[in-house]
Amino acid sequence: xxxxxxxxxPGPVEVSPATYEAMAAPMIGHRxxxxxxLYDSIQPRLQELMGTKQPVFLSTSSAWGVMxxxxxxxxxxxxxxxxxxxxxxxxxxxxxxxxxxxxALRFDxxxxxxxxxxxxxxxxxxxxVVTFIHNETSTGVMNPLAEVAAVVNKYEDILxxxxxxxxxxxxxxxxxxxxxxxxxTGSQKALALPPGLALFAVSDRAFARAAKINDxxxxxxxxxxxxxxxxxxxxSTPCIATIRGLDHQLDVIFAEGIENRFARHERLNDTVHxxxxxxxxxxxxxxxxxSKSLTCVKNNRDIDVxxxxxxxxxxxxxxxxxxxxKIKGTTFRLSNMGDExxxxxxxxxxxxxxxxxxx
Amino acid sequence: xxxxxxxxxPGPVEVSPATYEAMAAPMIGHRxxxxxxLYDSIQPRLQELMGTKQPVFLSTSSAWGVMxxxxxxxxxxxxxxxxxxxxxxxxxxxxxxxxxxxxALRFDxxxxxxxxxxxxxxxxxxxxVVTFIHNETSTGVMNPLAEVAAVVNKYEDILxxxxxxxxxxxxxxxxxxxxxxxxxTGSQKALALPPGLALFAVSDRAFARAAKINDxxxxxxxxxxxxxxxxxxxxSTPCIATIRGLDHQLDVIFAEGIENRFARHERLNDTVHxxxxxxxxxxxxxxxxxSKSLTCVKNNRDIDVxxxxxxxxxxxxxxxxxxxxKIKGTTFRLSNMGDExxxxxxxxxxxxxxxxxxx
Numbered sequence: 017x018x019x020x021x022x023x024x025x026p027g028p029v030e031v032s033p034a035t036y037e038a039m040a041a042p043m044i045g046h047r048x049x050x051x052x053x054l055y056d057s058i059q060p061r062l063q064e065l066m067g068t069k070q071p072v073f074l075s076t077s078s079a080w081g082v083m084x085x086x087x088x089x090x091x092x093x094x095x096x097x098x099x100x101x102x103x104x105x106x107x108x109x110x111x112x113x114x115x116x117x118x119x120a121l122r123f124d125x126x127x128x129x130x131x132x133x134x135x136x137x138x139x140x141x142x143x144x145v146v147t148f149i150h151n152e153t154s155t156g157v158m159n160p161l162a163e164v165a166a167v168v169n170k171y172e173d174i175l176x177x178x179x180x181x182x183x184x185x186x187x188x189x190x191x192x193x194x195x196x197x198x199x200x201t202g203s204q205k206a207l208a209l210p211p212g213l214a215l216f217a218v219s220d221r222a223f224a225r226a227a228k229i230n231d232x233x234x235x236x237x238x239x240x241x242x243x244x245x246x247x248x249x250x251x252s253t254p255c256i257a258t259i260r261g262l263d264h265q266l267d268v269i270f271a272e273g274i275e276n277r278f279a280r281h282e283r284l285n286d287t288v289h290x291x292x293x294x295x296x297x298x299x300x301x302x303x304x305x306x307s308k309s310l311t312c313v314k315n316n317r318d319i320d321v322x323x324x325x326x327x328x329x330x331x332x333x334x335x336x337x338x339x340x341x342k343i344k345g346t347t348f349r350l351s352n353m354g355d356e357x358x359x360x361x362x363x364x365x366x367x368x369x370x371x372x373x374x375x
Numbered sequence: 376x377x378x379x380x381x382x383x384x385p386g387p388v389e390v391s392p393a394t395y396e397a398m399a400a401p402m403i404g405h406r407x408x409x410x411x412x413l414y415d416s417i418q419p420r421l422q423e424l425m426g427t428k429q430p431v432f433l434s435t436s437s438a439w440g441v442m443x444x445x446x447x448x449x450x451x452x453x454x455x456x457x458x459x460x461x462x463x464x465x466x467x468x469x470x471x472x473x474x475x476x477x478x479a480l481r482f483d484x485x486x487x488x489x490x491x492x493x494x495x496x497x498x499x500x501x502x503x504v505v506t507f508i509h510n511e512t513s514t515g516v517m518n519p520l521a522e523v524a525a526v527v528n529k530y531e532d533i534l535x536x537x538x539x540x541x542x543x544x545x546x547x548x549x550x551x552x553x554x555x556x557x558x559x560t561g562s563q564k565a566l567a568l569p570p571g572l573a574l575f576a577v578s579d580r581a582f583a584r585a586a587k588i589n590d591x592x593x594x595x596x597x598x599x600x601x602x603x604x605x606x607x608x609x610x611s612t613p614c615i616a617t618i619r620g621l622d623h624q625l626d627v628i629f630a631e632g633i634e635n636r637f638a639r640h641e642r643l644n645d646t647v648h649x650x651x652x653x654x655x656x657x658x659x660x661x662x663x664x665x666s667k668s669l670t671c672v673k674n675n676r677d678i679d680v681x682x683x684x685x686x687x688x689x690x691x692x693x694x695x696x697x698x699x700x701k702i703k704g705t706t707f708r709l710s711n712m713g714d715e716x717x718x719x720x721x722x723x724x725x726x727x728x729x730x731x732x733x734x
Contacts, residue, residue, distance in 0.1 A: 023404065039569075
């Protein structure tokens with residue numbers, strides 16, 4: 017087995033030995049009572065974490081599968097994609113590839129989505145779906161979810177799809193209270209599971225919209241998920257080992273206490289931010305809109321980011337991210353999400369201190 | 376942890392402790408050199424197993440995802456689904472839900488697909504895609520792949536999609552030689568991995584067809600898989616732990632020797648067949664068309680199949696399948712695929728002997 021390089025990239029993140037152990041439980045049939053028991057054990061805790069009375073579906077895919085699914089299930093007229101980073105930009109392309117009418121509400125990378133600009137766009141009456149990424153993992157911006165939801169909810173026929181891939185279980189998100197129509201997330205971020213599982217909840221009005229669309233397919237069909245949920249099952253054979261891991265991580269999350277979990281993420285994130293300031297770096301995201309999951313550091317010191325990453329890996333067995341897409345090298349990213357502790361974050365920062373001296 | 380019920384259902388099947396151990400390797404980033412090395416280690420061995428020079432793609436989904444993907448990537452005119460069991464029947468429904476024109480070539484459950492009937496249907500000129508299930512897991516029928524492929528290949532503009540979910544690595548399948556345009560399989564059958572990973576290969580003429588379709592989406596887009604393959608990556612974050620397991624199982628398969636693996640499956644299947652005959656049962660599938668992966672036993676003795684399953688579970692900690700869909704109770708299924716041995720199959724049959732006396 018190769019050396020263990022500890023991950024501080026913004027997903028996948030470290031998976032604990034206890035999680036892997038839980039995943040290694042004997043395999044079970046997906047139409048068995050054993051699976052029903054597993055599903056039923058997970059379901060109420062996911063609903064509590066999401067703040068929803070709706071079912072929380074388990075999709076055997078990465079989050080992009082469900083993101084495409086929301087387009088196919090919901091868009092009749094035209095979708096508006098709020099774009100301010102690599103992943104939100106990509107949604108425009110994906111919607112187009114599903115043969116749908118699409119427009120983009122664009123902000124520069126690093127600039128948060130502006131609810132007033134969104135309101136003006138929606139007032140045209142052109143749109144029936146809005147896609148929105150809560151925490152843009154590429155830029156480290158946490159967009160104003162509550163304000164965006166309030167705007168979209170002014171419009172009776174417009175549905176709000178929200179990607180919380182890198183914010184779920186990091187900050188409180190109350191789906192029903194916010195009025196989010198589809199909330200989706202993935203397993204390999206703050207849940208600290210291996211990739212391959214996406215979780216999502218769907219509002220009644222989104223189900224009603226889906227029922228009107230005939231070519232929404234099968235694999236990501238919201239109504240198929242709902243029908244199978246009634247039997248505590250999934251439409252297709254699910255990723256049982258990862259779901260076992262989820263069951264375990266829910267135990268861990270509720271044992272820690274969800275408020276404590278939020279507080280821990282905030283504290284560790286603050287520790288990273290202190291390090292950024294102390295070292296004369298700046299933030300790519302503006303004050304008040306910075307992710308609690310990861311820090312996108314602006315490379316205002318013009319260091320050799322690629323070399324920093326190499327030293328971190330070689331001398332400290334740690335992986336950081338050297339910036340995504342068009343901000344590669346001009347930023348770097350440090351993740352504090354998942355099962356990280358004061359010790360592991362201090363270890364990361366000490367290693368960065370050492371590595372910076374070696375550039 | 377609950378009791379270990381050993382699986383002899385036709386998927387998911389038992390996953391070995393060694394496979395789980397391989398899956399528990401430290402997590403890696405999906406855009407890292409570590410992932411590229413993993414991908415490159417797997418790729419040539421999958422190509423050899425499938426008998427193809429084309430890339431073998433890794434889809435983070437169950438097989439149904441790719442089955443839906445083939446419809447969206449390939450069907451322009453109309454798809455013909457060869458139907459002779461639960462899973463092949465379902466393909467008609469899935470194609471319809473993708474908004475495609477579809478027709479079914481129907482055979483009674485248990486009756487193999489007839490190449491001559493297929494030929495007659497294709498001669499109408501209505502179709503541009505044929506879907507075909509090699510090994511119908513619901514009925515235990517192994518359909519005549521070579522003969523079906525020969526028929527479809529007479530028609531220049533018709534593409535053949537073949538599901539080998541429960542036959543891959545059980546019997547030889549030479550994709551390029553057969554002229555199959557899309558061959559797909561899943562992880563939780565004879566590969567003896569947890570579910571959540573599908574594997575598929577695409578012919579050049581299928582890529583060419585896909586290039587003409589504008590609403591084929593993103594998550595299962597064949598051309599997106601191809602573009603990412605050039606970088607030894609996948610379009611979306613893949614199920615890395617399961618891919619680690621695949622890497623391990625490929626080691627196991629090539630250490631055993633692929634011919635030995637085929638021979639072992641045949642021998643264990645013969646052992647089950649001997650037991651069926653000795654106990655006065657019949658087969659649901661006709662002679663010459665019986666799966667080597669599993670046995671679908673006809674309940675001609677009119678035993679209480681549900682009770683048999685309960686006794687097997689309670690007294691022997693073994694899970695068998697009590698028949699699928701409309702043949703539930705009138706059949707039962709015994710799997711010998713994956714990592715099974717003479718000992719584990721003998722244990723299954725001894726347990727069945729004991730359980731039959733307790734009905």
